[in-house]
Amino acid sequence: MTLLTKRFARMSPAARREALTFYVCILPWLLGFIIFVAYPMFRSLYLSFTNYQIGRTPIWIGMANFERLVRDGNFWQSLKVTALYTLGSVPGSTILAIGIAMLLAQKVRFVSVWRTIYFLPSVVSAVAVAVLWSYVFNPEYGLINSLLALVGIKGPGWVTSEDWALPSLIIMSWWVIGGQIVIYLAGLKNIPNEFYEVADIDGAGPWTKFWRITVPMLSPTIFFNLVIGFIGALQVFEGPWILSGGRGGPNRATLTYMMNLYKQGFELGSLGYASALAWVLFVIIIILTALIIRSSSFWVYYEAKR
Amino acid sequence: MATADKTDATPALVTARASRVRSPQLSQSASRLIGRIVTYTLLTIGAIIMLFPILWMFTASLKPEWQILAQPPIWIPSEWIHVQAGDTAQELPLYAVVDSATGERQEVIRIGSRRYTTALEITRLTEVLSVPADELSATTATDVDGVIFNVRQWQAGDGSTIEVVALARDGDNLIVAPVETLRPISSELPLAVVNAGSRAEYEINGITFRGRELDDGRIVVPLGPESELTVVAPDEIAADARLVAADMIEQDGFAPVGNTEVQQYRIIDGPEDEHYVLLTSEAWQPVMDLETLKENAFVVPNSELSGDDSVMFSDDILLPVRTLERDGETQSVVVLLARSAQSLVIPREQADSLRLVPTAKLALPFVHTMDGFAVRYKDNFVQGGERKDVAIVGERRNMALITPLEHIARAFDVEPAALSPVLVPRLHFENYIDALSRDLGGATFFTFFLNSAIVVILNLLGHFLSVTVVAYGFARLRAPGKDFLFMLLLATMMLPFPVMLIPTFEIFQRLNMINTLWPLFIRSFFGNAFLIFLLRQFYTTIPVEMEEAARIDGASTAQVLWHVMLPLSKPALATIGIFTFWWSWNSFFEPFVYISSVKNFTVSLGLAFFQGQYTTSYHLLMSASMVAILPIIVIFFFAQRYFIEGIQLSGLKG
Numbered sequence: 001m002t003l004l005t006k007r008f009a010r011m012s013p014a015a016r017r018e019a020l021t022f023y024v025c026i027l028p029w030l031l032g033f034i035i036f037v038a039y040p041m042f043r044s045l046y047l048s049f050t051n052y053q054i055g056r057t058p059i060w061i062g063m064a065n066f067e068r069l070v071r072d073g074n075f076w077q078s079l080k081v082t083a084l085y086t087l088g089s090v091p092g093s094t095i096l097a098i099g100i101a102m103l104l105a106q107k108v109r110f111v112s113v114w115r116t117i118y119f120l121p122s123v124v125s126a127v128a129v130a131v132l133w134s135y136v137f138n139p140e141y142g143l144i145n146s147l148l149a150l151v152g153i154k155g156p157g158w159v160t161s162e163d164w165a166l167p168s169l170i171i172m173s174w175w176v177i178g179g180q181i182v183i184y185l186a187g188l189k190n191i192p193n194e195f196y197e198v199a200d201i202d203g204a205g206p207w208t209k210f211w212r213i214t215v216p217m218l219s220p221t222i223f224f225n226l227v228i229g230f231i232g233a234l235q236v237f238e239g240p241w242i243l244s245g246g247r248g249g250p251n252r253a254t255l256t257y258m259m260n261l262y263k264q265g266f267e268l269g270s271l272g273y274a275s276a277l278a279w280v281l282f283v284i285i286i287i288l289t290a291l292i293i294r295s296s297s298f299w300v301y302y303e304a305k306r
Numbered sequence: 307m308a309t310a311d312k313t314d315a316t317p318a319l320v321t322a323r324a325s326r327v328r329s330p331q332l333s334q335s336a337s338r339l340i341g342r343i344v345t346y347t348l349l350t351i352g353a354i355i356m357l358f359p360i361l362w363m364f365t366a367s368l369k370p371e372w373q374i375l376a377q378p379p380i381w382i383p384s385e386w387i388h389v390q391a392g393d394t395a396q397e398l399p400l401y402a403v404v405d406s407a408t409g410e411r412q413e414v415i416r417i418g419s420r421r422y423t424t425a426l427e428i429t430r431l432t433e434v435l436s437v438p439a440d441e442l443s444a445t446t447a448t449d450v451d452g453v454i455f456n457v458r459q460w461q462a463g464d465g466s467t468i469e470v471v472a473l474a475r476d477g478d479n480l481i482v483a484p485v486e487t488l489r490p491i492s493s494e495l496p497l498a499v500v501n502a503g504s505r506a507e508y509e510i511n512g513i514t515f516r517g518r519e520l521d522d523g524r525i526v527v528p529l530g531p532e533s534e535l536t537v538v539a540p541d542e543i544a545a546d547a548r549l550v551a552a553d554m555i556e557q558d559g560f561a562p563v564g565n566t567e568v569q570q571y572r573i574i575d576g577p578e579d580e581h582y583v584l585l586t587s588e589a590w591q592p593v594m595d596l597e598t599l600k601e602n603a604f605v606v607p608n609s610e611l612s613g614d615d616s617v618m619f620s621d622d623i624l625l626p627v628r629t630l631e632r633d634g635e636t637q638s639v640v641v642l643l644a645r646s647a648q649s650l651v652i653p654r655e656q657a658d659s660l661r662l663v664p665t666a667k668l669a670l671p672f673v674h675t676m677d678g679f680a681v682r683y684k685d686n687f688v689q690g691g692e693r694k695d696v697a698i699v700g701e702r703r704n705m706a707l708i709t710p711l712e713h714i715a716r717a718f719d720v721e722p723a724a725l726s727p728v729l730v731p732r733l734h735f736e737n738y739i740d741a742l743s744r745d746l747g748g749a750t751f752f753t754f755f756l757n758s759a760i761v762v763i764l765n766l767l768g769h770f771l772s773v774t775v776v777a778y779g780f781a782r783l784r785a786p787g788k789d790f791l792f793m794l795l796l797a798t799m800m801l802p803f804p805v806m807l808i809p810t811f812e813i814f815q816r817l818n819m820i821n822t823l824w825p826l827f828i829r830s831f832f833g834n835a836f837l838i839f840l841l842r843q844f845y846t847t848i849p850v851e852m853e854e855a856a857r858i859d860g861a862s863t864a865q866v867l868w869h870v871m872l873p874l875s876k877p878a879l880a881t882i883g884i885f886t887f888w889w890s891w892n893s894f895f896e897p898f899v900y901i902s903s904v905k906n907f908t909v910s911l912g913l914a915f916f917q918g919q920y921t922t923s924y925h926l927l928m929s930a931s932m933v934a935i936l937p938i939i940v941i942f943f944f945a946q947r948y949f950i951e952g953i954q955l956s957g958l959k960g
Contacts, residue, residue, distance in 0.1 A: 007786045008786070015784070018783050018784055018785065019783070019784065019785035019786060020785075021779070021783055021863050022779045022783035022784070022785035022788060023779075023785060024779075025775050025776060025778055025779030025783065025863075026776050026779040026780065026791065028771075028772040028775065028776055028831065028832050028833050029772065029776040029795065029832060029833040029835075029838060030791070031832055032772075032829060032831075032832020032833055033794065033795075033798065033832075035813070035832070036806065036810060036813075036829055036832065037798055037801065037806060039809065040805075040806035040807075040808075040809035040810050040813075041801075041805055041806060041809075043808075043809035043812070044805055044806065044807075044808050044809050047808060047809070099348075100349070100352055103345050103348055103349050103352075104349070106341075106342075106345050108345060108346070108349065112946070114349055114353065115950070116942075116943075116946060117353045117356050117357055118352065118353070118356055119942075119946075119949070119950075120356060120357070120360065120939070120942070121356055121359075121360070123888070123935075123938055123939060123942045123949070124892070124935040124938060124939070125891070125892030125893075125894065125910050125913075125934070125935065125938070126892065126894060127892070127894045127910045127911075127913050127914050127934075128892075128910075128913060128931045128934055128935045131913060131914075131917050131927060131931050132359055132360070132363050132928070132931060133359070134917065135362075135363070135366065135924045135927065135928065136359050136362065138922075138924075140375075140377070141374060141375055141376070141377055141379065141924075143358070143359060143362050143379075146377070146378065146379045149377070149378065150378060175355070175356070175359070179953050182950050182953045182954060183953060183954060183956075186954040227800075231800065231802060234802075235802055235803070235804060237894075237895055238894050238895065241914075242914055242917060245918060245921070246918070258804065261804060262899075265807075265808060266899060271808050271811075271812075274807075274808055275808050277804075278804040278805045278807060278808065279805060281802065281804055281805070282802055282804070282805040285802050289800075
């Protein structure tokens with residue numbers, strides 16, 4: 001603070017006025033940041049150490065929420081479900097998106113038409129996607145099992161089967177990759193064509209070109225999307241909620257972390273415990289992000305600053 | 307490009323030439339061609355996977371309910387042609403069957419089914435074996451020259467495998483006989499014929515077989531499996547169909563019809579030689595036009611009614627006709643609904659529209675109240691192509707729909723699988739009306755649309771007011787601490803919302819905003835980190851000179867923003883508007899947390915709620931989904947560019 005006032009004192013009147021204008025301009029965001037970001041973060045950290053039922057006052061109970069959490073079967077189940085979902089959804093959709101983006105980068109005709117088609121599922125709401133797939137996955141008259149029946153295969157029970165419910169969610173997530181395709185396509189277009197031309201002269205095959213040029217040049221984009229993808233997948237809610245009718249079933253097979261958090265906080269009214277869950281998720285996300293960033297020095301290639 | 311096009315169209319020609327000439331350039335162009343074919347094939351497969359579910363959703367939204375459940379699926383929304391049964395309100399579904407011998411297609415009506423079983427004439431059997439059950443495989447239904455047997459494999463002692471059929475149980479052993487010995491003495495018999503025989507026992511080698519003695523003296527053992535054939539007849543039979551009370555007919559033996567037999571009926575107290583075939587037997591309900599009822603029916607105390615209860619309105623319709631005495635005048639009235647003290651009646655001459663309809667067609671009725679009398683009614687009841695609201699009156703009754711036997715001389719039986727519905731393509735747009743007008747607890751989808759529209763508009767307003775100004779500060783103005791604040795702004799983009807969720811809920815609770823639309827838009831007036839970043843990036847591409855020229859003319863910051871920056875930022879503003887629309891239209895979790903009463907639901911929330919209510923009414927669910935996604939799809943098609951540019955910016959940081 002004193003540093004700031006000192007700097008202000010040294011400024012010219014014009015610069016001082018400009019600085020003031022800056023603060024006035026960003027005031028809405030700053031207020032919003034304080035009220036809806038900074039305060040809630042600290043508040044929920046505090047609440048995670050309290051017993052706080054909806055409509056009551058929070059009572060400090062120390063680590064009790066976290067001790068409860070370690071013994072809570074739903075917590076571990078939801079963590080397992082979310083981890084499996086993330087491990088299925090993120091790498092799968094990344095590979096698919098890069099693959100499709102690479103096809104689109106082959107100077108195909110009507111790129112915008114293809115892009116529109118691939119982006120369409122990503123435009124509609126997660127709720128509509130889940131409602132649609134609840135029909136597609138219907139074991140008796142859904143699209144998938146109807147098509148399988150036409151070739152004489154009896155399809156599984158999908159969302160109604162304990163073994164197939166989570167894979168169903170993962171498959172559904174692979175359908176919504178339009179955003180990633182667009183990003184990877186733009187990333188691929190940024191790779192200078194000369195790199196490939198030089199490689200051609202050196203007689204490099206497509207495989208070598210992919211691993212030696214495409215992947216390194218695309219790695220910053222992949223890195224960024226992986227981080228975003230992991231953060232998003234760890235918070236998945238709408239799909240499992242709709243497909244399991246809000247129950248996380250069958251037999252908790254689709255009880256994701258956010259579903260458990262919502263149930264604890266808003267169905268059972270334990271806001272303190274839910275805050276503890278939220279902070280544990282936050283810490284998991286921070287650790288995971290840090291790990292990806294740490295590992296990035298091994299596989300992300302940054303062009304030397306020019 | 308043009309030549310590339312040509313080679314695309316004629317791949318065979320090019321590869322052929324390439325192999326003949328064997329020049330390195332050509333083989334390279336051939337491999338490039340293969341590459342292109344692979345590329346387009348993969349892209350097409352991917353596109354089909356992307357589009358097919360959406361197409362499936364669209365067609366399902368236009369299908370009638372029965373078609374949703376049809377297996378194998380009927381892809382094109384169609385109407386199933388029905389034939390009116392006589393002058394009744396029943397309509398019989400029309401099936402098509404193709405004669406396997408002549409290939410001739412015929413349209414038919416189902417008149418019943420016949421179950422058959424494989425029956426063994428036990429008296430002609432000579433040789434049986436007793437085999438441990440665990441040496442036998444499971445059964446497989448196998449057709450042996452027109453007779454179906456439950457065949458099992460038996461590993462005989464000499465290592466050979468024999469196909470056998472189990473006939474009886476003998477402790478842990480099964481009594482079996484080889485299939486080939488059974489075939490000449492077995493036949494497919496109607497189950498009804500077998501079951502009509504008297505119970506009989508027969509012994510071979512001390513083992514008792516339980517069977518039936520048929521009318522012709524044969525003793526048979528039913529071996530199964532049972533198979534079912536559907537008896538059908540040409541559609542003319544529907545024309546002479548008539549309705550009688552179910553207790554007025556009795557079974558009177560079987561009549562041979564074509565290559566099958568059907569149960570025949572006669573009317574009790576009717577002529578001995580008149581026989582009928584039963585088409586359907588089900589509950590029928592008296593109804594009358596709701597309009598007529600509203601205009602002419604009235605409530606009277608039961609004390610004013612006299613006369614014999616047993617007088618019926620007609621043979622078919624069980625409604626009491628009684629005499630009403632009022633002000634010295636008497637009047638004959640039909641009692642539509644009766645309670646202990648009062649009755650709803652209608653003058654007999656106004657009761658023309660009374661008729662019977664199958665109860666199954668009256669599902670999901672509504673309630674209309676008349677002087678405290680609750681009258682259930684079915685809206686838009688279709689009869690003879692006419693839509694009318696009909697009131698449900700009196701009591702249901704079991705009725706038989708019968709048709710004279712002489713009309714079914716051309717009846718025959720077929721495999722159920724050989725029948726297919728007779729369809730004409732028709733798009734059932736009424737699903738949309740149905741889905742959108744469903745009362746979901748005090749609100750319909752129109753309410754949800756209105757709420758979503760309000761939220762979207764206020765979010766747009768909030769973002770345009772806040773983001774444009776904040777982004778300008780970050781793009782153009784210098785101040786101590788700016789870099790730190792900008793880093794903070796970028797950091798908030800990555801923050802997971804759950805960590806802020808509960809205190810934010812608390813704030814809105816304290817502001818009494820829970821279960822209102824306020825929490826869904828109020829924060830947009832404080833800006834949005836991603837949109838601020840997006841617009842700030844755009845602002846920095848605008849040359850500073852343009853701004854300085856305005857400054858020299860004495861313009862204030864607000865004037866510069868309004869007259870210089872915003873007009874030049876139209877594409878970025880469009881992106882902001884579209885993203886705002888996109889997010890707030892599709893948003894689910896926040897409305898889900900903050901809103902509890904149906905009348906405040908947004909479209910996404912309403913769709914999820916609708917799904918919970920009508921889990922498997924997929925035709926309605928898909929109509930509702932189509933409507934819910936339509937606005938965003940339309941915007942996407944017209945303003946794709948802005949979606950793409952915004953997305954690219956979000957993903958290509960660094």
